[in-house]
Amino acid sequence: MIQFNSVGKTYAKGRTALHDVSFLLGRGEMAFLTGHSGAGKSTLLKLIAAIERPSIGQITVNDMSLGRTRRRDIPALRRSLGMIFQNYKLVEDRTVFENIALPLIVSGEFDRNEIGRRARAALDRVGLLDKERDYPASLSGGEQQRVGIARAIVHRPQLLLADEPTGNLDPALSREVMMMFEQFNDLGTTVLIATHDYDLIERMGYRVLTLSEGRMIGQERLMHS
Numbered sequence: 001m002i003q004f005n006s007v008g009k010t011y012a013k014g015r016t017a018l019h020d021v022s023f024l025l026g027r028g029e030m031a032f033l034t035g036h037s038g039a040g041k042s043t044l045l046k047l048i049a050a051i052e053r054p055s056i057g058q059i060t061v062n063d064m065s066l067g068r069t070r071r072r073d074i075p076a077l078r079r080s081l082g083m084i085f086q087n088y089k090l091v092e093d094r095t096v097f098e099n100i101a102l103p104l105i106v107s108g109e110f111d112r113n114e115i116g117r118r119a120r121a122a123l124d125r126v127g128l129l130d131k132e133r134d135y136p137a138s139l140s141g142g143e144q145q146r147v148g149i150a151r152a153i154v155h156r157p158q159l160l161l162a163d164e165p166t167g168n169l170d171p172a173l174s175r176e177v178m179m180m181f182e183q184f185n186d187l188g189t190t191v192l193i194a195t196h197d198y199d200l201i202e203r204m205g206y207r208v209l210t211l212s213e214g215r216m217i218g219q220e221r222l223m224h225s
């Protein structure tokens with residue numbers, strides 16, 4: 001669940017990226033976030049993940065109020081969400097298995113057997129169990145993004161955030177990635193996907209949050225004419 005109440009973000013150098021943004025994305029909902037380049041999409045996702053702090057307003061994510069979040073509470077917030085990026089952000093000198101296991105190792109919550117079991121379950125979910133010993137550079141773009149998705153879901157987050165996840169993929173692979181998001185959403189995960197891909201948005205028929213110059217100018221489902 002994500003709630004923004006009159007949120008603004010001005011970066012240190014004085015550029016205001018978001019103005020007075022309010023919206024609610026309920027638990028289990030799936031929505032797109034769209035707008036031109038520079039509209040504030042990445043900033044909005046970074047505020048949700050507590051990578052940036054709001055300049056004004058309140059943000060609640062998965063029942064945690066980010067305004068009051070202390071540094072030591074941030075790991076709990078991060079564990080409750082998974083992030084997927086346009087350029088995958090895989091660690092090139094680690095195998096597929098290691099890339100996925102890394103967040104579990106860092107969290108210190110699980111022993112080796114449990115880490116192996118969970119990492120393989122995540123790989124199985126994205127259909128890449130046979131690639132666990134490969135390095136990212138030997139995979140296609142679509143496969144690398146599937147590794148990115150497996151890494152984002154390995155700790156079973158309540159919320160998935162994706163920043164232009166299909167930006168480097170052709171239409172067939174984009175559809176495949178979107179179907180994976182739909183499957184996670186069907187299992188109850190809240191999903192928010194930032195994208196410019198209006199074809200995809202129209203075809204899929206979910207709610208669309210639209211930013212323009214840092215303002216939220218629409219937040220309803222697109223109506224088909």
Ligand code: ADP
Nearest residue numbers: 011013015017036037038039040041042043044
């Ligand atoms: P989008 O993801 O929609 O392209 P961004 O959130 O990246 O938009 O950017 C919104 C505005 O904030 C842009 O004008 C951008 O230049 C500015 N901005 C983004 N990140 C920073 C930063 N770290 N420091 C200063 N300005 C930034």
